[in-house]
Amino acid sequence: MPYPLRINGLEKSYGGQHVLGPIDLDLEAGTITAIIGRSGSGKTTLLRCLGGLEQPTAGRITIGDGQVSPADIGYVFQEPRLMPWLTVAKNTGFGLAGFTKPARDLAIAEALDLVGLPDAGALLPKQLSGGMAQRVALARALAPHPKLILLDEPFSALDPFTREQMQDHLLHLHEHYGATMVLITHDMDEALALALRIIVLDGPPGRIIGDFSPDLPRPADRVSAAFFVWKRRLTALFTRQSAPPPEAAFSDQQPAQENFP
Amino acid sequence: MTMRARRVPGWLVGLIVPAVLLAAWQGAAASGLVPPAILPAPGLVIRTLAAMAQSGEMAQALAATGSRMLFGFALGAACATVLGGLCGSSAAIRALLDPLIQALRSVPSLAWVPLFILWLGIFEASKITLVAVGVFFPIYLNLVSGIANVDRKLLEVGRVLGFSSWRRLVRIQLPAALPAYVVGLRGGLGLGWMFVAAAELLGATNGLGFILDDGEQTGRPERVLAALLLFGLCGKLTDWALAAAGRRLVSWQDIAAA
Numbered sequence: 001m002p003y004p005l006r007i008n009g010l011e012k013s014y015g016g017q018h019v020l021g022p023i024d025l026d027l028e029a030g031t032i033t034a035i036i037g038r039s040g041s042g043k044t045t046l047l048r049c050l051g052g053l054e055q056p057t058a059g060r061i062t063i064g065d066g067q068v069s070p071a072d073i074g075y076v077f078q079e080p081r082l083m084p085w086l087t088v089a090k091n092t093g094f095g096l097a098g099f100t101k102p103a104r105d106l107a108i109a110e111a112l113d114l115v116g117l118p119d120a121g122a123l124l125p126k127q128l129s130g131g132m133a134q135r136v137a138l139a140r141a142l143a144p145h146p147k148l149i150l151l152d153e154p155f156s157a158l159d160p161f162t163r164e165q166m167q168d169h170l171l172h173l174h175e176h177y178g179a180t181m182v183l184i185t186h187d188m189d190e191a192l193a194l195a196l197r198i199i200v201l202d203g204p205p206g207r208i209i210g211d212f213s214p215d216l217p218r219p220a221d222r223v224s225a226a227f228f229v230w231k232r233r234l235t236a237l238f239t240r241q242s243a244p245p246p247e248a249a250f251s252d253q254q255p256a257q258e259n260f261p
Numbered sequence: 262m263t264m265r266a267r268r269v270p271g272w273l274v275g276l277i278v279p280a281v282l283l284a285a286w287q288g289a290a291a292s293g294l295v296p297p298a299i300l301p302a303p304g305l306v307i308r309t310l311a312a313m314a315q316s317g318e319m320a321q322a323l324a325a326t327g328s329r330m331l332f333g334f335a336l337g338a339a340c341a342t343v344l345g346g347l348c349g350s351s352a353a354i355r356a357l358l359d360p361l362i363q364a365l366r367s368v369p370s371l372a373w374v375p376l377f378i379l380w381l382g383i384f385e386a387s388k389i390t391l392v393a394v395g396v397f398f399p400i401y402l403n404l405v406s407g408i409a410n411v412d413r414k415l416l417e418v419g420r421v422l423g424f425s426s427w428r429r430l431v432r433i434q435l436p437a438a439l440p441a442y443v444v445g446l447r448g449g450l451g452l453g454w455m456f457v458a459a460a461e462l463l464g465a466t467n468g469l470g471f472i473l474d475d476g477e478q479t480g481r482p483e484r485v486l487a488a489l490l491l492f493g494l495c496g497k498l499t500d501w502a503l504a505a506a507g508r509r510l511v512s513w514q515d516i517a518a519a
Contacts, residue, residue, distance in 0.1 A: 051421050070423025081418050085436045085513040094432075095422035126515035 001029040002180040003064035003147040005050070010044050010059035018208040020045045020085065023058065025199065032174055032181040034195035036188065040240060042206020043184045044152055050182065051075045051150050063148055071095065074141030074149040074179070078156060080133035082125040082140075088112070089121035092139045111139040114173055131162035135169070142173065151183045155190065167193055169220060188231045193220040200237055210237055301483040306490070309483040318472075323491065325468040326457055329385065330495075333392025334453045338446065340393065341400035345445075348401075349408025349438065350430045362401065370394050371459055378464075388460035395456035399448030407441025408434045440514060443507035450503055454496045469495075 004027060011021030020042035037043045048054040050061060051073060063073070082091045093099075093108045112118055114196050115135040125133060134154060141149060151170075155163040166261060167190055174181060185191050191198050192214060200210030214230045283303060289295045290302035290317040297305070313319040344362065348355040373394055377387040411434050461470020469488045476484030 053417055053420060070421065073421070075421035077414070077417070079414065081414050083415065083433065083436065084515060085439070085511075124513050126513065134517075227399070 001147065002178055003068070004029040004183070005148065006062040007050075008062075010046070010049060010061060011057045012042070012049060012054060013057045018205045020049075020203070021056075023206070023208060025208070027180060027182065027197075029180050029198060030178050032183060033197045033199060034183045034185055034191035035199045035201060036185055036191050036234065037201035037206065038186065038201070041201040041203045043201050046201070046206065047150050047152050047182065047184050048161045051200060068148075071097065071144040072147045074144070074146035076134075076137055076141045076151045076154045078148070080125070080130075080137040082128075082133055082136055083183075084125050086125075087121060087122045087127070088117065088128070088136050091125065091136055092121075092143050095144050096138055107143045107145070108139075112144040114142060114176060115139045115169060122185075127164045131158050131166065134158060134166065138166075138173070142177065145177070147179055149177075149179050149181045151181065153184050153186065156185070156187070163187075163190070168219065171196060188234050189222060191234070192216060192227055192230050193222060199235065200230070200234065202238070210234075233254045290346060298480065298484065301372075301486065305483045306486045309487045310490070313472075313487060319401065319466060319491070322469050322472055322488075323495070325465075326461065326470065327495070329388050329392060329460065330453055330499075332456045333389045333457065334396050334450060336389060337393035337396030337453070338449060339401055341397045341449070342404065342442075345401045345404030346408070346430075346435070349405040349433055350426070354406070355409075359405070366398050370456065374463060383464055388457070388465070391460045392453050392456045395452040398451040399446040399452060400442070403441045403445025404438060404450065407438030407445075410441075411437040440511045442461075443503075443511060446507065447500060447503055450499055451496065454492065454499075460490070 005025075006027075007023055007025040009021070010023040012019055023046060035043045035046065045054060050063075052070070053075075062173075082088075083094060086094065089108050089112070092111050093104050096104050096107055099107065106167075109118070109119070112121060113139050117132060117135055117139065117255045120128070120132065120136070125136070128136065138154065154170075155166045158166060170181075171194060183191070183194060196213060196215075198210070198214065199208055200211045200212070201207065202209045212230075212234070214226075216224075216226055216230065286300070287303050289431050290297065290300060310319070313322075344358065348359050348362075370391070372427055374387075374391060381387040381390060408430075415437060416429065419433050424432065457468075458470045458473070461468040462474055465471045465474075469491055472488040473485055476482065476486075476488065
């Protein structure tokens, strides 16, 4: 079962400098949520708090029933961060602990198959292209079958063609695994193509200035009018004013079609 | 028209300067510009080497020096690996031990000789210990900095995967520090040869250092040069072997081949 995620009053400061929050957010189990925002809006800090890489200054994060092991959470970084001395197969199985050898080999083969690299197991990271390396990073996060997957701008360093291919892969993986996914991105297209819910952060200090559920069909038609209108709407949040006051932030909890026929 | 550069093997290029020096040496000796008591001709040195090989002196000297080097290197490398691993992986252990080790490093290594002779006698133990001291520091320093400077981004992978500190050390820090460790081992090996020569010069009845000393005492520079050549050959061969083994260990590195 995928995990729901609840964030209450989350705040983060570094040495007295308040960079994030308070953030309150409930994410449904099994959904893909995109968190978008400019650089410095605290989106990566938020994700690092969720992944346990940062300790929040205040507030509470509840993942699932609160009894979560690290193997239940997959984390994909902006860069592949593969261990250069390990083969692709060993990198994929890097987080698998307490598996028997056959179960481990099976989990590795399955994860590599899902990211479209079934024959790359024996290669070293230095032999991979950027897109392949990031797919291995995705496979490493998927191999332990996590119930929550956190993705920090995972495709931002890739060329546009590979990026779109990887986005399709991610949707396919979500269908297969059904894990809850939180995706940090500054790419509106990526957010709209993948996520059923889009949270907009702005800052510093990072706060939620928009919460949308664009009900676009899956897979998204990136040249449709609805897609374009949503993109304009999200972009407008950042171009109209540098930091909208909280009351100017608008939230869309209604079905998107009502606002955008 | 295309020109294709013909590749000359690296080892052949490396032989050019020694060959020129050898020719100059032969020329200087043959012309009588330098007296043979100062610089004997290369032919005499080669004949001396052949005679040493034939009489068994060379094998005995190589065995004596080689075993001191082997045991000293193994001892120094083992201590450096254990202490370097501990200090690199734990800030608390580093705070406890590293200041003392750094202080000991500032003592010139040969200054230990009288103490080693007093404690361990004039035979093998003191010589092996001196070699071990020379070998220890480059390996220790490289390993500590190799572990301490592992990319934070790789360590974060271990954190999100919930690694314990032991698992982090074994699966991330030690493999990542391997290239620095290999550099340390090669540095330690070079110093080991230097220290084994020093130990044998200070008092030995066999070994290459003894031949050096004997050549000087008996006024036979061809013996000194023969021993120097053997030292150089041993140093080069062991470094080449270690470098080759090291290259295999760190073949995963994505670096331009030198």
